[in-house]
Amino acid sequence: GIQVEQSPPDLILQEGANSTLRCNFSDSVNNLQWFHQNPWGQLINLFYIPSGTKQNGRLSATTVATERYSLLYISSSQTTDSGVYFCAVEEEGGSEKLVFGKGTKLTVNP
Amino acid sequence: EAQVTQNPRYLITVTGKKLTVTCSQNMNHEYMSWYRQDPGLGLRQIYYSMNVEVTDKGDVPEGYKVSRKEKRNFPLILESPSPNQTSLYFCASSLDRGYSPLHFGNGTRLTVT
Numbered sequence: 001g002i003q004v005e006q007s008p009p010d011l012i013l014q015e016g017a018n019s020t021l022r023c024n025f026s027d028s029v030n031n032l033q034w035f036h037q038n039p040w041g042q043l044i045n046l047f048y049i050p051s052g053t054k055q056n057g058r059l060s061a062t063t064v065a066t067e068r069y070s071l072l073y074i075s076s077s078q079t080t081d082s083g084v085y086f087c088a089v090e091e092e093g094g095s096e097k098l099v100f101g102k103g104t105k106l107t108v109n110p
Numbered sequence: 111e112a113q114v115t116q117n118p119r120y121l122i123t124v125t126g127k128k129l130t131v132t133c134s135q136n137m138n139h140e141y142m143s144w145y146r147q148d149p150g151l152g153l154r155q156i157y158y159s160m161n162v163e164v165t166d167k168g169d170v171p172e173g174y175k176v177s178r179k180e181k182r183n184f185p186l187i188l189e190s191p192s193p194n195q196t197s198l199y200f201c202a203s204s205l206d207r208g209y210s211p212l213h214f215g216n217g218t219r220l221t222v223t
Contacts, residue, residue, distance in 0.1 A: 030209075033212060035214075042216055096158075097143075
């Protein structure tokens with residue numbers, strides 16, 4: 001099955017800093033989503049982005065499907081951005097399910 | 111408000127005592143799914159449903175049952191819970207299977223003693 005690798009596994013920032021999270025996947029995908037799990041455990045959908053670029057406030061994401069990676073950019077980070085960021089993909093012509101990466105744990109210090 | 115509602119949020123039970131975790135969505139979504147999240151293992155799919163009366167096994171279906179009798183509801187049933195089913199459970203839904211965002215409920219933390 002498809003493999004999903006996220007990097008870095010851990011990231012510590014000062015408030016106001018920018019960051020880039022990466023998601024690599026091993027095969028062609030027809031579905032890629034980014035999620036944020038906050039410290040209370042809630043999973044929030046950030047982007048549905050199988051290709052191209054999207055922006056939502058301080059967050060943006062880019063997926064380069066031909067090169068099998070996606071990037072999540074966080075600008076001017078805030079303490080509320082802390083948590084774990086997951087990338088999830090569905091393999092093209094594959095198993096009809098989202099496969100999740102292990103996540104990047106982000107800590108934003110005041 | 112559009113949402114996926116799971117109940118209960120926390121549940122402590124004993125081995126072998128049947129339990130049901132309810133899940134309901136008010137977005138008229140066709141696709142619903144259950145996941146469990148465990149440290150070091152990440153999020154793994156238990157069961158999913160493409161539409162009413164259609165359910166399929168995910169990666170870790172053993173020990174679980176589901177039903178989809180109505181579009182909005184997708185309960186998770188543990189007929190005889192065991193300690194290895196202690197986990198954080200999430201229900202999720204999307205408009206269709208692969209081409210729309212997946213929305214999660216707030217989670218149910220289950221402890222089986």
